Amino acid sequence: MIKAVYLGPPGTYSHQAALQQFDYSNEVDYIPTSSIPECIRKLETDKSIDYSVIPLENSTNGQVVFSYDLLRDRMVHEQDISRKGSQVIPTLEIVGEQYVSIAHCLIATGPKQVLGNFSKVKIYSHPQVWGQVNSYLQELQSKFPGTTFEKIDSNSTSEAVRHILKCERQTGVIDVAIAGEVAAKLNQCSVIASNINDVKGNTTRFLILQRRNNRQIVSKSLNVSLMTFTTKQDDPGSLVDVLTILKTHGVNMCSINSRPYNRGKQKWQYVFFVEYYYQKEGHNWDAFYKELGDLCSEWCLWGIFPRNANYYA
Ligand SMILES: O=C(O)C(=O)C[C@]1(C(=O)O)C=C[C@@H](O)C=C1
Structure with a gap:
């Protein structure tokens, strides 16, 4: 084989x-x-x-x-x-x-959440992804000014999804990942927002x-x-x-x-x-x-x- x-x-x-x-x-x-x-x-x-x-x-x-x-x-x-x-x-x-074709999604473990309800959002993904979702992350920050958004590097997008499943819950903090829809489905996670890359047709x-x-x-x-x-x-x-x-x-x-x-x-x-x-x-x-x-x-x-x-x- x-x-x-x-x-x-x-x-x-x-x-x-x-x-x-x-x-x-x-x-x-x-x-x-x-x-x-x-x-x-x-x-x-x-x-x-x-x-x-x-x-x-x-x-x-x-x-x-x-x-x-x-x-x-x-x-x-x-x-x-x-x-x-x-x-x-x-x-x-x-x-x-x-x-x-790269169509990134914002992914969480539980049911759909409003990010503005948290004081901190920890976002995990592969470092290559940050430059592809810049405007989206800026929009999130302007929409929820009271929330701190932290970007954390993972070895891959799918690894980021696996990671949020293992994170211990902390009050006021939500762990989310940016990855493709397949990674969300394989790990039974929910998609908060899809197609969040700045440029459609991202490849x-x-x-x-x-x-x-x-x-x-x-x-x-x-x-x-x-x-x-x-x-x-x-x-x-x-x-x-x-x-x-x-x-x-x-x-x-x-x-x-x-x-x-x-x-x-x-x-x-x-x-x-x-x-x-x-x-x-x-x-x-x-x-x-x-x-x-x-x-x-x-x-x-x-x-x-x-x-x-x-x-x-
Ligand atoms: O993390 C993944 O899913 C990868 O396959 C790596 C990788 C990359 O290194 O560019 C592949 C495509 C996306 O642009 C983001 C991450």
């Missing part, structure tokens, strides 16, 4: 992404883990695991930095990793992407990883490739030079991000994350990678995977 790890417990958006990836198949063992780093660590160390599903970015509040930094760390901080010249060859590779993009097996099948349709690299920082125009290689080879970039890293004494160094469209035919990919490799201090190819049709939804 195929085994896929995701950020649990059941009912998270990551769970939904895993179900979508495998068409809700019963032939897949969906294994919850307690954190995003744990999703990667399990895939790296437990050979019985086939896939890992991690969130990468949200259409409202951008990068899921935990995930970006896990990829970054594997490129710049891993000692025991294969290398070919300036190319770092990671042990994992990306084989797919999924898009999940999170997930990546599917496996251990690198060098047997990747590249489909003839539109694929995406993710590359990470560091530039020779003291050379003016070094980033432009790398990006120019994409232009001269007619390769279309579809995203660019950066994350800071510190190695040795030098601060203010960055790893760049660039995604571009990859079509097998019509490009001299060997020349492309050679020219890139010559310009980067270090670079890393994370895989080539089919563009999911929901990207356009």
Whole structure:
């Protein structure tokens, strides 16, 4: 049976992404883990695991930095990793992407409550959620000025729901969670308000990883490739030079991000994350990678995977 790890417990958006990836198949063992780093660590160390599903970015509040930094760390901080010249060859590779609609709910344990009846509302959720419900939380505060609202981080949205079930009742205090409707239903909790995200159509993009097996099948349709690299920082125009290689080879970039890293004494160094469209035919990919490799201090190819049709939804 195929085994896929995701950020649990059941009912998270990551769970939904895993179900979508495998068409809700019963032939897949969906294994919850307690954190995003744990999703990667399990895939790296437990050979019985086939896939890992991690969130990468949200259409409202951008990068899921935990995930970006896990990829970054594997490129710049891993000692025991294969290398070919300036190319770092990671042990994992990306084989797919999924898009999940995010419709957050405010969830409580008992029957529906009026929050203004409490002096304190403790709200639990995954840290990525706060930036997606900012206006809603501000509205709550203006509606109930006598109530203090406290945001508390949980490992995941569904974990937040489980947590409020365990909280001891305190007079004047209510514990609530922000998560999807599925998490509320699975834990038999009540939904105080639904679809509370600031932007309707809020979507999170997930990546599917496996251990690198060098047997990747590249489909003839539109694929995406993710590359990470560091530039020779003291050379003016070094980033432009790398990006120019994409232009001269007619390769279309579809995203660019950066994350800071510190190695040795030098601060203010960055790893760049660039995604571009990859079509097998019509490009001299060997020349492309050679020219890139010559310009980067270090670079890393994370895989080539089919563009999911929901990207356009
Ligand atoms: O906590 C969850 O439900 C997750 O799957 C994690 C996660 C994230 O890290 O972005 C996924 C989607 C939402 O944007 C909020 C949280």
